[in-house]
Amino acid sequence: MGPVRAWQDGVELHLGPPQQQAFVALLLANAGRPVTLTEAVDILWGQDPPPSAVNVIRRYVGALRRVLEPGLPRMAPGKWLLREGGGYRLDVRVSTLDLLRFRDLCTRGRTADRADRPERAVELYGQALALWRGHAALGIAAESRSHPVFSVLDDERLAVVKEAADASLRCGRAEQMLAQLQRTADDHPLDEPLHIRLIRSLSLTGHQAEALETYQRMRVRLAEELGVEPSSGLLAAHREALGARVPATSTTPLVAAAGDGPTGPSTGPGTAAPDAGDLLVPLPRPAQLPAAYEHFTGREAEIDHMLRHLRATSGDLGPGTTMVINAIGGMAGVGKTTLAVQVAHRVSDRFPDGQLYVNLRGFDLHGSAMDPTEAVRGFLEALGMSPRQMPDGLEAQAALYRSLLANRRVLVLLDNARDADHVRPLLPGAAGCLVLITSRNQLTSLVAVSGAHPLTLDLLSPKNARESLVRRLGADRVAVEPDAVDTIISLCGGLPLALAIITARALMNPTFPLSGIAAELVEANGSLDAFDGLDATTNVRTVFGWSYRTLTAEAARLFRLLSLHPGPDIGTHAAAALADRPTGRARSLLAELTRMHLLTEEAPGRYRFHDLVRAYANELVRAEDSDDERRTAIRRMLDHYLVTARSSASLLDPAGVFPSPPLPPEVSGAPAPLDDTEAALIWFSTERLVFLEVARQAVDHGLGSHAWQLARLLDPVHERSGHWHDWADLQRIALSAAQQFADSAGVAHAHSGLGRAYSLLRHYREAEEHLRHALSLFETLGDDLSQAHTRRALGWVMTRTERNREAIRQTRHALDLYRIAGHLSGQADAMNAIAWYEAVLGSYEKAVANAVRSLSLYRRTSERGGAAEANTWDTLAYAHHHLGRFRRARTCYLRAIAMLRRNGDRYNEAGSLDRLGDTCAATGDHAAARAMWAQAGDILTEIDPSWAAEIRAKFQNSPNSFARIRL
Structure with missing residues (x-):
């Protein structure tokens, strides 16, 4: 200083x-x-x-x-x-x-x-x-x-x-600051707002000549150095100096001081600027903010985020060099307005020139959004402009509005905007103002063009929802019924509006136990009846309806049909199937729903409903779409999952080791595009939680074959993914569906899949029972290929229960059936299984010979380089290890591991890593052994915890036997 x-x-x-x-x-x-x-x-x-x-x-x-x-x-x-x-x-x-x-x-x-x-x-x-x-x-x-x-x-x-x-x-x-103003103006010869103040101060202290001379010097400098004309504020100060009028003392800013905007005229062509007399009318300080909500809670993180952004862009909310715009978005009822008002009150003292507020009614009960012209005129009146002083037309009025806010620090809250165009005329044009905007729509163009800072409100966490109940109902009432409170929080789904409606009911009936209110919510079974408020603004149906009515007809139809999907989320291709629209068009419609916050895009191409929004959409689809339209849409969606599962199976099991009957001719539709095994695995991982619900829905709609065929087509990916509990659950649904519809082939395939899943879950008795049921049915059906597959699976269960010689006999029977069917991949698989069982029995040379035969068969099939061939390399490595050929064993294991990783077979990859660690330990390379065991343990911790525990023990104790059973 x-x-x-x-x-x-x-x-x-x-x-x-x-x-x-x-x-x-x-x-x-x-x-x-x-x-x-x-x-x-x-x-x-x-x-x-x-x-x-x-x-x-x-x-x-x-x-x-x-x-x-x-x-x-x-x-x-x-x-x-x-x-x-x-x-x-x-x-x-x-x-x-x-x-x-x-x-x-x-x-x-x-x-x-x-x-x-x-x-x-x-x-x-x-x-x-x-x-x-x-x-x-x-x-x-x-x-x-x-x-x-x-x-x-x-x-x-x-x-x-x-x-x-x-x-x-x-x-x-003015005389008290005149000398300071003159010194500062000398240091800043091109600062118009500063010179406006100097000219006005000179005029009001009787120094008219100096005021006019200061204006003239400033006008010349602007023309010579910047090539611009004086701004409207500077011209107004000049007119004041010419008139030499001294206005009455006022505690509010004068319009004539409004010059901190961009250099140059702020009125457009045809704009009538107020005359000098008007410009000396003192401006009021509007204070239009609604009252802050007394019991506000649960949004401190969002408020802190907004305040940090304000500090970062306007220097600790000081004078500021930029206009700050915050666009608050979110679904209906999530608390956008409440948050905006709360933030506005917290920072209002930083904006001494007032606060402007307007509800733009972008999403209104009657569908009539406020015209921007009406909003601008309202703001002009709040700023002291009489109708006589207002120019005609939105553009001219907006220009006057910006001029009035120039050189002023005003907070502007634009509530319930329809879209970016709805608010643009209401944005100040100068630095120092704060604009808060709320909208159910995503104001993307405002973010891109005007630099708005977006904040999308999420649902309340259970913790914050509980805090809200405590603040409204009191800690004692909440603490005495914790289970009921948990139920209320869960069924309100974190939506503040729903929580407020239920809280109001509890407050209106202080003697009602919360358990009674919770029971009503449970009894409503997803209906919105439990969330009827006292008026339109507190009625969940009505509030959601304001958003729904703004949708295009196509988007509204998709919104309704999406409620038919069983969830928990839906992908773009499944949505396209539901709506019977091309994928590109469906993507555009989903984007429209997302912009309106009727859907949430939680990951690229994955969309989710809030539970209450889903209930609203489901009410609409039942009211506006016929039974036939709903059934047809569900059938299209189920067909989509079935044909995509078939596409996945053809990539992951090209040789048909998991045989499945052809799909019924009436199944149609386009699958999701899957180009390779990696894409198939990604699709499975993304849709994994959907499959169970889709299968149940198929059964509910009389499409049992869709349920068991979906389960069967997902066998290859379920086996290698490690999600065996899901596999068993899906096959149980498939078995029930096939039995319900007396579908013998479906029953057989469901027993077979369920037996395979149980075997991996180590439920060997149940696994053998289901596999023997399947074998009996396949024999009756004359399905040799499925018999072979089932016998090979039985052999695997037998070796896990230490019946290795029985396992060899069962697998040789499978080999014969594969040969009868001319199925080379099946023969290769069976030959490798026999080699493994021989190795476990100690016949290592026999194991090597059979493993080599298996590899030669794989080279003649489309399975070359697949997970099945990788397992044969693992068998060969295991046999070489026990013959003392450690280097050869290591080479074979590494080859197996690379192939298994490429094919996404995590379980068998872990087995090969475990056994490679054993080989490294046998050669004295204990560091490498620990590294291999660590990798295997990481995989198996999630898939097979008991095996993972065995591997962890190897870090302390060397094993007596290197044998390990695997697929």
């Missing part, structure tokens, strides 16, 4: 050479905040620091500590100049640093100004500005002084001069 100087006990301190003084200036400018070494080097040396720069700064630190604290021992830290993080800071207070004293006085001045005490504000601003003795860091090298850390202090001073001038004009004491 002028030259860099310091005193101690009235004696000025010598701060050292110029560069050390520059370092002191940097510390002072940061006012107690740490200065990193990087910042210091940048300011002192710029882009070309010497190698010793950091050491030089540390010498400055030591020297300054001894200046501040004479007698301080060398290397002692002292109490004033402190090390913090990666830098240094001065421990300063308002009482010890002029910059902090300046800011404190300014804050007190603004507080007085907001309290309509402009005289006191002028006094405090004057004391603050008197602390300045020149430009910030005056006297240090020019290249250092030009750094933003110092220039921003000069900008801060400039902003305070303007605030002080405004206060002096409002209270009729």
